[in-house]
Amino acid sequence: MRADAQRNYEMLVEHAKLAFAEHGVDASLDAIARRAGVASGTLYRHFPTRLDLVEATLSHQIADLIGLGHHLLLPTHDPFTALSTWLHATLHHALTYRGLSATLLNTTLDHTPETPSPWHKELLDTTTHLLNRARAANTITTEATDTEILKTVTAIAWATRNAPDQADRLLTLLLNGLRYGR
């Protein structure tokens, strides 16, 4: 990549982080480009879709989350606790920016024509594995599908986007509903 292009890329990610943190993932792309000191066309060249830009600002955090997921899949962990830890972490991730929960729902869990990003696929896969382990250990109901459970987690993130302190309590409620023999 040419040096000026590299610099533009970094400036865009940096200002996107600020804008997303302040206004949520629906922040004006035009304003991001302006504050990063580039024209709008340059933003679109580097990030064809808004999702590309969102993912770029979250790349480290996503890597961490996926790392945690792999860790929790080790057989040393109690299946239900591992599932619980994972869903809480996913919930917090979805709360990073206002509107990120909607992005997650749309791109991972609703039938989108586009291929889901590797990030989203990994999220769903990890959840599936942890749920399967919890089901195999006979600790949770089989009443709800993987997708439905992950949907509910994003829904909780969405519902508590202006009061994130309530998020964990609502997820605990969901886990109570899932759990057998409480």
Add this chain to the structure above:
Amino acid sequence: MRADAQRNYEMLVEHAKLAFAEHGVDASLDAIARRAGVASGTLYRHFPTRLDLVEATLSHQIADLIGLGHHLLLPTHDPFTALSTWLHATLHHALTYRGLSATLLNTTLDHTPETPSPWHKELLDTTTHLLNRARAANTITTEATDTEILKTVTAIAWATRNAPDQADRLLTLLLNGLRYGR
């Protein structure tokens, strides 16, 4: 009201219903006005905010829902069953138009500066009463507040907006989590 104004009002409500049903509550107001055969200013004269128009299209359904609420508060009903019936009905109401769940969350459950509409106040009040009865009968946990529970119901509506057949199952999961001595 002048005869032409009356007619414009009705035409606007009628076309708003169609547009909301097709595109959700975020449908273009301009397009609604155009198809109703009036200019945009006329729409704003009758319905200063989008919420006013949304409520107008739902007035009958809202009346029905509130009627059901009053009915369920009669002491003849089992407290938990009444609560369950009410939350399922509220859930279905929130699913009427795509995006209505978001409206409900914003105007009823998040700190909005504006005074909530009588409709929303009634919704929250009825839920509070039914929850209190269920708690007094010792059938549900006291771990979650009224607002949090209603939030979760709107969240489920939001999460299943493209797959409404899953909505009731997810609400059942929530009720399982709430219920004591399942």
Add this chain to the structure above:
DNA sequence: ACCTGAACACCGTTCAAGT
């Protein structure tokens, strides 16, 4: 190879002028 910025499309909202 990359960037600029005008151009187009679309929307919400207001308000002076008209009836």
Add this chain to the structure above:
DNA sequence: ACCTGAACACCGTTCAAGT
């Protein structure tokens, strides 16, 4: 008293022209 529709502001997205 009510309606019209132009005007303004804001945004996303594309693409011809420039370097």
